[in-house]
Structures are given as structure tokens and as C-alpha cells.
Amino acid sequence: MDFKLSEEQQMLQDTAARLVRDNYAFEAREQFAKTELGYSLGFWQQLGELGLTAVPFAAEYGGFAGNGVETLVTMTELGRGLCLEPYLHSVIFAGGLLAQLGNEEQRNELLPQVASAHLQLAVAVDEPTSHYQLHDVRTHAEAVSGGWKLNGRKSVVVGGHSAGLILVSARTAGSEREESGVSLFLLDPRTPGVSRRAFPTMDGRKACELYLDNVVVSGAALLGAEGQALAALRYQQGRAIAAQCAEAVGSMEAVCNLTLDYLKTRQQFGQVIGKFQALQHRMVDMRIELDQATSMAILAACVADAADSDERSRTLAASKVLVVRAARFIADQGIQLHGGIGLTWEYVLSHHAKHLLMLSHQFGNDDHHLKTYSYLMQVA
Template sequence: MNFNLTDEQRMLQQAISRLVRTEYGFEHRQSFSALAEGFSSAFWQQLSELGLCAVALPEAYGGFGGGGVEVMLVMTELGRGLTLEPYLQSAVLGSGLLAQLGSEAQLDHWLPRLGSGEVRFAVAFEEPQNHYQLHAVQTHAERVEGGWRLSGRKAVVMGGHAADQILVSARVAGASHDPHGISVFMVDPEAAGVARRAYPTMDGRRASDLFLDDVFIGAEHLLGEPGEALAAMRYQQGRAIAAQCADMVGAMQVACELTLDYLKTRRQFGQPIGQFQALQHRMVDMQTELELATSMTVLAASYADADESTERSRALAAAKYICVRAGRYIAEQAIQLHGGIGLTWEYSLGHYAKRLVMASHELGDDDHHLDAYAALIEAA
């Protein structure tokens, strides 16, 4: 198998790498985090002007028609920069759901605007009781004249505080864990009956809980056929998992680089601590975990846009499991090797560790994906 990047892919990687290096230093990130939106609208505009928000969109709607590898290249560099912008939620998961489920009118109206960065989407699948189970939906939708009425609560909607539209899963039929009867609706967060409670997450980004109280949704804001959205939700979450693994790998790369540099410069007993064999072994173990996570991320990227299959689901579950375990190990070892400075607010390493911990609980933790992988093995 040829793992070399094409000329176009190398140009894409260089463009996003250069942008992050020049515009997203750690001090910039700290100032962006303090803004009202919790991220930089100017940087989001730069992403869109370079066409990076349209990487995964179909060419017919102004996108580049990129696949999992192209998204991986972008997400890895965004992870290295520890960026705060909701790229994963809007440009990968949200746009993917719309592209798969939307009508021609919906695609014509929304996809070009997503690609240009004019609008941002958030995705609300999690509920307080569902523990990563996409089919465990208690938010319900009742058909009324001209549309639907939605009521319920969604939890930890990443980027939901600043989204122009929120894609909400709701049950139109069946019991609370029935895989059938689930739809996805486009909800205007400013509509009557919608309330958001925003809060910071541990890694500096922001999320919100979404409260829906008899919210009217026009029929034109239903995505796909009523009650038939679960398959698309699972497929697009798989694409998002592959992208998230790349983000984690970018953060792991920097954590390893910071640690190696610290071992070379911190002196004890008259010599750099990196000359102590025990610490060299721990650094090698960190690099080994990084290489394993990188390999699994490449595998996930190669499956991200493949047809739905048991093999695809296994690969994505394995990739997320490996990346979570590797990220946790690298974060813990990096902080231990740094000592107290690794946890100081002014030093970037602790923030990378928090990003890895937060990502380990998004889109399913390691226990969830290990169980999913085991179930898929048994089914085979």
C-alpha cells in the first residue's frame, strides 16, 4: 500500500501547518479562549478563505471533494495548534450529516454557506442518560400542521453556544432505545422554546446543554425521511471519530516534542536529565505509543468514507480505543517527566494533556469502543 501523499495533499498540509504556526501560538490561543465566543472568528474566517472549511464538501457545492485523508491532514495540524474553533463539529460532522440526509433544496442553501464559513453547525446527539448510545433518544418530536414540535434535553453540545444551526436527534416513533423512529432536525438556537446553558470544558473549549420546550420546527428543517436517520448518524459519527483521532495525534506529537526538548535542557547532577537511561526508556515508550496511534489514525482515515460495513466499524472503534489509551499514557508520562511545571497554566503542556483527556470522552470513551469492537468480533 502506498502511504505517500499526493502533491495536492502535501500542499494542503503545508497550508494549514503554516497558518496554525503563524496565527495560533499558545499566547494567541489563551487570548482567543477569553473571547465571548471562546474562539477566534478571525481565524475561522482564515480557515474558510483558504478553503479548509470546504475540504470535505462535494465539488458540486463549492467544496474540494476531499476524503478521510485530507480531513486527517487538516485535523492533525489543528490538534498541534490546540485550536478552539468548532471545525470537527461544523466542517466534518455537521456538514457530513447534511450532505448525506439533506434534500436538494437544503444542500443548495446550506452547503455552500458551510464551506465559505458563513454559518457554523453544531450536533446534538448526546443526552444525559444515553452514554454514547446514539439510539438511546428520549428527546421527542410530534408531527403537527406544517412541521414538528420538539421537546427534550441534549447534553455537552460542543460549539453549540455559537452555532447558527444545531442538528438535533429526536424520536418520532418507538420506545426510548428503539433503533427505528429517530430523525435529525435543524434547530435554530434563537427559536422560541430553545434555551442553551453554555460552559467551558476542561480543555478550554466551550459546550452547552440544549433545552427544547415545545419548539416548532418547520417541515423543511427535517433531514431525510422521518424516523430513518440512525444509519446516517452512525456513519457520520464514524467519519468524525477518524477526524478526532487525527486531532489527538497532533496533540500527542507536540506533547512528545515538548517532553523531549525538556529532557534535553533540564539539568540535574550536572547533566541533562535526558541522559538518564530510565527517562530515555520512558521517552521511547511515549514515542512507541504515538507511532501506534498514528498508524491507527491512518487506518481510520482510509475507512472514513468507505461504505458502511462491519470491517469499517471495527477499524474506527479500534482506532479510537488505541488513540484514547495512547493519549492518556503520553499525557501522564509527559507531565511526570516535566514535574510541577507540566501543570502550570502558563506552560502549554498541561493544556495539551487536558485536550487529550477531553477528547477521550467525546464520541465514545475507550471502554465504549472496546465493547463495540468486541461485539463486532462476536457478530463476525
Template sequence: MDFKLTEEQQMLQETAARLVRDAYGFERREQFRQGDSGFSPAFWQQLAELGLTSVPFAEQYGGYAGSGVETLLIMTELGRGLCLEPYLPSVIHAGGLIQQLGSDAQKQTLLPQVANGQLQLAVALEEAQSHYQLHDVKTRAEAVEGGWTLNGRKSVVIAGQSADLILVSARVSGQQDDEAGISLFLVDPNGEGVRRRTFPTMDGRTACEIYLENALVSSAALLGAEGQALPALRYQQGRAIAAQCAEAVGSMEAACALTLDYLKTRKQFGQVIGKFQALQHRMVDMRIELDQATSMAMLAACMADQPDSVERSRALAAAKFIVVRAARFIADQGIQLHGGIGLTWEYMLSHHAKHLLMIARQFGDDDHHLQAFSALLEVA
């Protein structure tokens, strides 16, 4: 197979890499993290001005009509810089759900605003008891005159604290773990009956819990057919997983580079520790894991936009499993080879390690995806 990038893809990659390199130093990231929004609105606007927020969308909505490969190129660079901006939840995940489920009017209204960076979205699918199962939904939606009332709680909504609209899954019929009867709604986080509790995540990002108490939304807030949102939720989570794998690869590349540089400069017993064969072997093991994860991230990127199938689901589950195992290994070994400094908040490696461990839990951990892969093998 030919894995060479086209000229346009190379330009896209260089644009994203240059932007992150010039605008996202570690010290500046810390300033962004401590800001009101938890990221840099100015950097978000730069992403939009360069057209990077429009890449996944169709041309009719002001997009670039990019594939999973273009998404991989952008997400890798954002991961390398530990960028805090909500590119994955807003552009990839929420934007993909609207593009798949939305009516023509909803797509014409919302997607151009997401593509040009004016509208920020978040996705609220998980609940305290759901444990990665998208069909385990307690939140209820009841039809009322002119719309719906929502009651329930959504957990760990990444970037929900600054979102203009939040896509909330709620059950319109059936029991808590039924696969049928789940709908998706556009919810104004500042609307009556909606409350947010904001908190920092372990990797420096910001998330929130959402409490819905008779929150009223209009009929136009329903995305897709009533009670039939689950297939789209699963499909778009697959696209989000592929993007997340690419982000993890960028972070792992940076962690490996930091570790190698440290081995070349740190001296012990009168010589740099990189000359010790045992440490060289551990560095090689890190690179082997990174290469394997990179290959699986590329596979996921190629499969992400394919029609839903057992083969697609199997490839994405395998990719997430391999990438998570590699992320844990590289985070652990990087800290071990650095020693105590690798854990300090002032050193960038600790933030990469925390981010990689956060990725290992979002959208399902390695055990969850190994089980999913095994079940899909039985189907095949």
C-alpha cells in the same frame, strides 16, 4: 502499500501547518479562548479563505471533494496547535450529516455556506442518560400543523454556544432505546422554546446544554426520512471519530516534542535529565505509543469514507481504542517527566493533556469501543 502523499495533499498539509504556526501561538490561543465566541472568528475566516473548510464537500457545493486523508492532514495540524475553532463539529460532523441526509434543496442552500465559513453548525445527539448510545433518545418531536414541536434536553453540545444552526436528534415514535423512530432536525438556537446554558470544558473549549420546551420547527427542518436517521448518525459519527483520531495525533506529537525539549534542557545533579537512562526509556515508550496511534489514525482516515460495513466499523472502533490508550499514556507520562510545571495552566503541555483526556471521552471512551470491537468480531 504506498503511504506517500500526492503533491496536492502535501500542499494542503503545508498550508494548514503554516496557518496554525503563524496565527496560533499559545498566548494568542488564550486570548481567543477568553473571547465571546470561545474561539477566533478571524482565524475561522482564514480557514475559509484558504479553502480548508470546503475540503470534505462535493464540488457542486463549492467543495474540494476531499477524502478522509485530506481531513486527517488538516485535523492533525489543528490538533498540534490546540485550535479552538469548531472544524470537527461544524464541517466534518454536521456537514457530513447534511450531505448524507439532506434533500437537494437543503444541501444546495446549506452546504455552500458551511464550505465558505459563513454558516457554523453544531451537533446535539447526546443526552444525560445516553452514555454514547445514539439510539438512547428521550427528546421527543411531535408533528403539528406546518412542522414539529421538540421537547427535551441535549448534553455537552460542543461549539453549540456560537452555532447558527444545531442538528438535534429527536424521537418521533417508539420507546426511549428503540433503534427505529429517530429523526434529525435543523434547529435555530435563538428560536422560541430553545434555551442554551453555556459552560467551559476541561480543555478550554466551550460547550452548552440545550433545553427544548415546545420548540417549533418547520417541516423543512427535517433532515432525511422521518424516523430513519440512526444509520446516518452512526455513519457520520464514524467519520468524526476518524477526524478526532487525527486531531489527537497532532496533539500527541506536540506533547512529545515539548517533553523531549524539556528533557534536553532541565538540569539536575549538574546534568540535563535527558541523560538519565530511565527517563530516556520512558520517552521512547511515548514515541512507540505515538507511532502506533499514528498508524491507526491513518487506517481510520482511509476507512472513514468507505461504504458502511462491519469491516469499517471494526477499524474505526479499533482506531479510537488505540488512540485513546496512547493519548492517556502520553498525557500521563508527559506530566510525570515534567514534574509540577506540567500541570500549570500557563504551560502548554497541561492544555494538551487536558485536550487528550477530553478526546478520550468524546464519541465513546476506550471501554465502549473495545466492547463494540468485540461485538463486531462475533458478527464476523
């Protein structure tokens, strides 16, 4: 099997790598994180101008009809640079939901804005008690004259503090954990009754708690068929998991490179510590884990846009488990081999470690995906 990138894919990777390298020095990232927005609006606009936010969308909406591999090369470079922009949540997850569930009017109006980075989206599916279960929805939507009335709370909405529109899951029928009856709504956060509490996550990005108190939206805010959103949520979260694996690989590559450079320069007992065989072996172990994670990220990218099936779900679950375990190992070893400096806030390695830990808990941790994988093996 040929794993080489095509000429167009290589150009896309070079463009993303150059953009990150020229605009995302660690010191600049720290300044972006301190702003109210929490990321660089200028960099976000550059992503749009260069077409990087348009990669996964169809040409009729201003996109390039890219597949999982194009997403892979883009996300790897964003992960390598520890970019704070909500590309994963706005373009991949929310954009995918809009493309899959939206009617013709919704797609024609909104997808070109997302593809050009003029509109940032967020997805609000997690709740305080849901624990990665997309069908555990306690936020309710009640039909009222001309629309819907929403009540409930959503947790850890990444990018929700700055989103122009938030895609909110709410139950329109059934009990709290039924798989049917889950609907998806396009919510303008400026609507009366909506409140947000923004906070920084552990890796420097920003998220918010979303509170809905008798929020009335029009009938046009419903995305897809009433009560039938769960399958699309699961499918698009699978695409987001594949993109997340690629982002983690980029971050892990940066940790390995930082650690290797440190071993080549740090001296003890009159020689560089990279000459000590025990440390060489640990560096080799890190590279082995990285290679395995890279292989799984490529596999996830290859199935991300495939038709929904148990095999696709098993592959994505396995990829998430192996990438997460590799990420924890590489982050831990990188800190250990650096010593105390690896934990300091002023050194970029600690931020990669925090980001990798954060990724391991988004869209389900390894225990959740192991359980999913085991269940799918039983029903196969």
C-alpha cells in the same frame, strides 16, 4: 503500501501547518478562549478563505471533494496547535450529516455556507442518560400542523453556544431505546422555546446544554426521512472519530516534542536530565505509542469514507481505543517527565493533556468502543 502524501495533500498540510503556526501561539489561544465566542472568529474565517473548511465537500457545493486522508492532514495540524474552532463538529460531523441526509434544496442552500465558514453548525445527539448510545433518545418530536413540536434536553453540544444551526436528534416514533424512530431536525437556536446554557469544557473549548420547550419548527426542518436518521448518525460519527484520531495524533506529537526539548535543557546534578538512561527509555516508550497511534489514525482515515460495513465499524472502534490509550499514556508520561511545571496552567503541555483526556470521552470512551468491537467480532 505507499504512505507518502500526494503533492496536493502535502500542499494542504503545509497550508494548514503554516496557518496554525502563524496565528495560534499559546498566548493567543488563551486570549481566544476567554472571549464570549470561545475561539477566534478571524482564524475561523481564514480557514474558510484558504479552503480548509471546504475540504470534505463536493465541488458542486464549493468544496474540494477531499477524502479521509485530506481530513487527516488538516485535523493533525489543528490538533498540534490546540485550535479551539469547532471544525470537527461543524465541518466533519454536522456537514457530513447535512450532505448525507439533506435534500437538494437543503444542500444547495446550506453546504456552500458551511464550506466557506459563513455558517457554523453543531450536532446535538447526547442526552443526560444516553451514555454514547445514539439510539437512546428521549427528546420527542410531535407532528403538528405545518411542522413539528420538539421537547427535551441535549447535553454537551460542543460549539452549540455559537452555532447558526443545530442538528438535533429527536424521537418521532417508538420507545426510548428503539433503533427505529429517530429523526434529525435543523434547528435555529433563535426559535422561541429554545434556551442554551453555555459553559467551558475542561480543555478550554465551549459547549452548551440545549433545552427545548414546545419548540415548533416547520416541516422543512426535517433532515432525511422521518424516523430513519440513526444509520446516518452512526456513519457520520464514524467519520468524526477518524478525524478525532488525527487531531489526537497532532496533539500527541506536540507533547512528545515539548517533552524531548525539556529533557535536552533541564539540568540536575550538573547535567541535562536527557542523559539519564531511565528517562531516555520513557521517551522512547512515548514515541512507540505515538507511532502506533499514528498508524491507527491513518487506517481510520483510509476507511472513514468507505461504504458502511461491520469491517469499517470494527476498524474505527479499534482505532479509537488504541489512540485513546496512547493519548493517555503520552499525556501522563509528558507530565511526569516535566515534573510540577507540566501541570501549571501557564504551560502549554497541561492544555494538551486536558485536550487529550477530553477527546478520549467524546464519541465514546475506550470501554464503549471495546464493547462495540467485541460485538461486531461475534456477529462477523
